[in-house]
Amino acid sequence: MRELSAFQKSREPASVRQRSRTSAPRRGRAAPSVLLADERPAARYRIVVLNAPAESQTRSVLPIVRELRRRGHRMTYVTTREFAPSAAATGVDVLVHDSCPTLGVDANPEDCGSADARLVADALDWAEEVDAAFRDDDPPDLVLYETSVHATARFLTCRWSRPAVQILPSFAHRAQDAAEAGASLESTDVDDGSCARRLPGHIRERLYRFLTPGGMAGGAPSNFYTKPEPLSIALLPREFQTDGELFDGSVAFVGTCTPECGVIDQWIPPSTDLPVVFLALDPELIEGGRESLRACVSALAEKPLHVVVLTPNGVAESLFAADGPPLNVELHDHVPWATVLRRAAVFVCHSDLHSVMESLYFNTAPVAVPTSHRQRAVADRVVELDLGAKVSPDRAALDTLADVVTALVADPGIARSVREGQRWARNAGGALRAADEIERFLEWSYEP
Numbered sequence: 001m002r003e004l005s006a007f008q009k010s011r012e013p014a015s016v017r018q019r020s021r022t023s024a025p026r027r028g029r030a031a032p033s034v035l036l037a038d039e040r041p042a043a044r045y046r047i048v049v050l051n052a053p054a055e056s057q058t059r060s061v062l063p064i065v066r067e068l069r070r071r072g073h074r075m076t077y078v079t080t081r082e083f084a085p086s087a088a089a090t091g092v093d094v095l096v097h098d099s100c101p102t103l104g105v106d107a108n109p110e111d112c113g114s115a116d117a118r119l120v121a122d123a124l125d126w127a128e129e130v131d132a133a134f135r136d137d138d139p140p141d142l143v144l145y146e147t148s149v150h151a152t153a154r155f156l157t158c159r160w161s162r163p164a165v166q167i168l169p170s171f172a173h174r175a176q177d178a179a180e181a182g183a184s185l186e187s188t189d190v191d192d193g194s195c196a197r198r199l200p201g202h203i204r205e206r207l208y209r210f211l212t213p214g215g216m217a218g219g220a221p222s223n224f225y226t227k228p229e230p231l232s233i234a235l236l237p238r239e240f241q242t243d244g245e246l247f248d249g250s251v252a253f254v255g256t257c258t259p260e261c262g263v264i265d266q267w268i269p270p271s272t273d274l275p276v277v278f279l280a281l282d283p284e285l286i287e288g289g290r291e292s293l294r295a296c297v298s299a300l301a302e303k304p305l306h307v308v309v310l311t312p313n314g315v316a317e318s319l320f321a322a323d324g325p326p327l328n329v330e331l332h333d334h335v336p337w338a339t340v341l342r343r344a345a346v347f348v349c350h351s352d353l354h355s356v357m358e359s360l361y362f363n364t365a366p367v368a369v370p371t372s373h374r375q376r377a378v379a380d381r382v383v384e385l386d387l388g389a390k391v392s393p394d395r396a397a398l399d400t401l402a403d404v405v406t407a408l409v410a411d412p413g414i415a416r417s418v419r420e421g422q423r424w425a426r427n428a429g430g431a432l433r434a435a436d437e438i439e440r441f442l443e444w445s446y447e448p
Contacts, residue, residue: 045442046074050145050153053080053100057146060235060354061167063257063431066090071435078130095133100126121203123151130156142442158211163445165438168234170353170374172241172251231441233434236357237424240381252437255428256357258338267339274306275345275409282312285371286393294319299402301326310335346405351379360421365408369393386417
């Protein structure tokens with residue numbers, strides 16, 4: 001598949017584009033799905049979406065999918081049964097699988113080596129299943145994928161000889177850095193730079209068969225791990241990106257893609273004038289677990305605050321099972337994020353990028369509690385831009401959480417910075433701009 005390195009300028013003549021396309025939209029049979037959208041007119045383009053089966057990634061990508069579907073594109077969203085209802089609610093076709101393996105956003109290019117053969121095999125399993133769903137029809141026109149499933153997505157783009165657009169759930173990396181990483185990786189290979197040669201024989205044979213139709217069998221590691229896409233959608237504003245001014249048009253900084261609140265997203269705000277603190281922490285990721293989380297909530301309850309607590313897997317009700325929560329504390333297993341953030345003064349969260357961007361979008365100061373390398377980078381940027389605070393997930397630091405929150409609520413400087421952050425987030429364009437960029441890329445790739 002030809003590298004579209006000049007896409008950002010959109011000046012290539014039609015004769016060099018990948019594949020001509022008639023003005024009439026293609027009428028293909030719908031890909032087999034467990035959940036099918038209602039009948040509708042033939043689509044402009046067919047797009048398959050690969051996303052990690054996780055709450056944060058689903059919440060951030062579905063607004064883009066919904067907007068593309070609204071514009072008349074035929075969308076097939078691949079996910080697990082847990083997240084299928086959320087995807088189906090957008091009106092798209094949903095292809096359900098028991099497992100959607102990810103290498104994670106922290107994966108290194110070396111993960112394609114023999115030590116991680118199981119990860120490659122799982123990604124190939126998923127790619128084969130997705131490919132089978134389109135076997136009786138033309139492949140989709142575009143693969144739209146989130147970073148943590150990049151291996152499966154690139155296996156498919158190479159097999160189908162189709163372009164791809166990547167959605168970045170964290171900071172972007174410049175194309176020059178990715179190219180250097182790819183060159184470094186390939187220089188360590190003892191044979192011909194082939195990623196496949198470092199895999200066990202049975203996986204190597206499967207991968208060779210899968211990639212042969214697209215002419216990519218035996219491809220270099222950079223084709224699957226470090227090679228940048230012609231277009232990447234970064235879910236943060238350029239101002240929040242470190243060295244954001246150095247990026248060219250191949251990365252579109254669209255900010256958070258937050259859906260507007262619906263009529264069914266009900267949450268009744270408190271009748272008091274107390275500042276609202278929204279706390280969404282997983283006790284499994286903090287030192288001390290549930291006991292530490294309960295101590296944090298109790299300390300916040302002693303301050304003049306109204307605390308809304310959201311925890312996964314039914315943990316909320318068990319935090320104060322004996323005597324019940326304090327009067328100024330709400331416990332929830334589910335609550336509409338956007339509705340609560342509209343009223344919150346502070347958002348205490350694990351600092352995945354989407355949570356922090358949602359916080360800024362609704363003019364809420366984030367208190368970042370990072371639990372991974374990527375999250376620590378986001379938390380450090382929050383502090384660097386004076387947008388909020390960073391707290392370690394260890395017990396000693398969490399004991400000071402209540403003081404950190406009350407200090408943020410009373411700090412007018414933080415309030416001014418967060419308002420500026422909200423301006424960045426809202427001016428970046430969100431799902432509408434993401435759809436614009438994807439459509440522009442499709443037209444550049446296919447239209448005469």
